[in-house]
């Protein structure tokens with residue numbers, strides 16, 4: 511990685527540093543910070559370095575492939591999801607988060623959180639450069655979804671299938687709709703897997 515000084519090196523943010531402290535990983539995880547710096551050069555003229563975000567792998571992120579806490583200046587990427595996907599997906603996710611960073615860095619307003627006007631403009635700009643594609647929402651392949659949610663329950667009353675990330679019994683998540691759009695009147699779960 512280049513010798514640029516990021517906020518994480520200058521001013522240890524408790525949360526940010528914990529993840530980004532280990533540049534060498536033992537489990538084939540790509541060097542996220544290096545990748546971030548490279549994409550910054552290629553797609554943002556190196557303009558994001560000044561924004562001072564710390565970038566790292568998130569813990570137990572099974573539901574979103576990446577997120578950015580704009581005011582806290584933290585970007586977190588899910589290894590649990592990306593280890594199951596081709597690397598261009600990881601780059602797409604990084605670029606997505608980097609658009610938020612860019613918008614917030616320049617505008618510092620609520621619109622930076624949205625996926626509307628300015629975000630879409632940036633997305634189109636990056637997709638035009640290629641070869642990587644930024645999307646608004648990831649549609650994870652079914653196979654990946656199943657791997658991320660290996661615990662399967664079935665509703666006895668309506669046969670609805672629920673896939674969960676952990677082994678707990680369905681609780682709040684037990685609300686589900688039946689055909690016609692109404693909520694299932696009598697959720698009752700039996701474990702399939």
Ligand SMILES: [Zn+2]
Pocket residue numbers: 606610625
């Ligand atoms: Zn987003």
Ligand SMILES: [Zn+2]
Pocket residue numbers: 665666667668669670686694695696697698
């Ligand atoms: Zn049901």
